[in-house]
Amino acid sequence: MDINSDDGVLRLTFDRPEALNALTMETANELADAIEDAATDEYDAIVITGAGDAFSAGGDLESLAKTPDSSRKSYERVTETFGRVVEAMLECPVPIVAKVNGDAIGAGLSIVALSDLAFATADATFSCAFVRVGLIPDTGGTFMLPHVVGLRAAKRLAFTGEFFDADRAADLELINEAVPADELDDRVAETVERIASGPTATIGMMKRAMHENMSRPWDEALDYENLLQAQARTSAAHEEGVTAFLEDREPEFE
Structure with a gap:
């Protein structure tokens, strides 16, 4: 995996174009390591993409x-690799944008679903292809995909592969938008710039609240929302936002 950063953006690129960026356990651990180490005082956004013509073939x-394993050993291997990716992406306070430069298949599709925002080239192809090899969706596929596209749509994608x-990915809201290939870089850059100009720590709180409240009863979700809002109200970002509003100018968040 190629890892680099500039201007507060951490860029993670699957770098096995000869294998359509198929994900090994080593790649999964590299991805998890990079995301786990990302903090809002260092980065404003994370962009995940693929080298060559594919995002990831899974x-x-x-x-x-x-590496044939017993069921127990297989459980441990998956938990310690692709399972780490799921936890890292869901818990990361820095917003994650998937730049889907080509096909996103299997675990590649799951990573798109786990990302906070996703933009894809119009000629990209998607498939929740696990069923084709006798597996269930992993890398959070059974959890995040139904939340993103809805239960019935997720069942159809998973059961049929x-x-x-x-365009259909956009209709399903698996991605935010499908754009011509020559416009993908600019569209992602515009979005990242917009996010980066905002209060990154506050956006991280939004993400945390949305993810954690998905499984809470409404009263507990509301209480947690109120708790985080109380924290946000005492932040420097809120003070700057209010000051900018009163001074009729754009806020300048750190």
Whole structure:
């Protein structure tokens, strides 16, 4: 995985174009490590993309086939690799944007679903392809996909493993938008710039509240929302936002 940063943006690129960026356990750990280490005082956004013509073809079946495991060992391997990716992406306070430069299959699709925002080139193809190899969706697929596209749509995608285009991905809200390939970089850059100009720590609180409140009863969710709002009200970002409003200018968040 290629990892670099500039101007407060952490850029993570799956870098196995010859294998359509199929994900090995090593790649999963590199991705998890990078996201776990990201903090709002260092980064304003994270962009995940792929090298070459694909975002990711999913798990590397060839490498997985070389390491046959017992059920217990398989559980441990998945938990310590792709499971780490899910936890890192859901808990990361820095907003994550998927720049889907090509096909997103299997675990690649799951990573798109886990991202906070996603933009895809119009000629990208998607598939929750696990069923095609006798597996259930992993990398958070059984959890996040129904939340993103709805339960019935998620069941259809998972049960059939059908392939679909970027326009349908946008209709399902798996991605925010499908754009021409030559406009993808600019569209993502514009979005990242907009996010980066905002109060990153506050956006992290929004993400945390939304994720944690998905499984809470409404009264507990409301209480947690009120708790985080109380914290936000005492923040420097809120003070700057109010001051900018009263002075009729754009806020300048740190």
